[in-house]
Amino acid sequence: MQNKKTNFLLYKAPTWEIKVDVLLRDENIWMSQKNIAELFGVKVPAISKHLKNIFETGELEEKVVVSILENTTKHWALEWKEQIKKVKFYNLDVIIATWYRVNSMQATKFRI
Numbered sequence: 574m575q576n577k578k579t580n581f582l583l584y585k586a587p588t589w590e591i592k593v594d595v596l597l598r599d600e601n602i603w604m605s606q607k608n609i610a611e612l613f614g615v616k617v618p619a620i621s622k623h624l625k626n627i628f629e630t631g632e633l634e635e636k637v638v639v640s641i642l643e644n645t646t647k648h649w650a651l652e653w654k655e656q657i658k659k660v661k662f663y664n665l666d667v668i669i670a671t672w673y674r675v676n677s678m679q680a681t682k683f684r685i
Contacts, residue, residue: 603662614679623674
């Protein structure tokens, strides 16, 4: 996914205050675990548990639906230094598979 043009979208639910950044790339939507957790109103460990089950059961093949992007950010201790952090992004197939597993009010509203 590197060296290609990247577009970002912002999803805002009409019935509740939630905004989530998503990556639009190669005709697909991609989100980080953190963004998926925010979308469904749960913590990241809950999403991690569901992702583990999705890949262990063979529902989805991880190497097909996951992309690792490098994010450059300011170093937390040294202002003048930047750091590169690798972040996994999951495509729409993963988001939907996770969506069916999450039991939260936000996930229910999103399904509706």
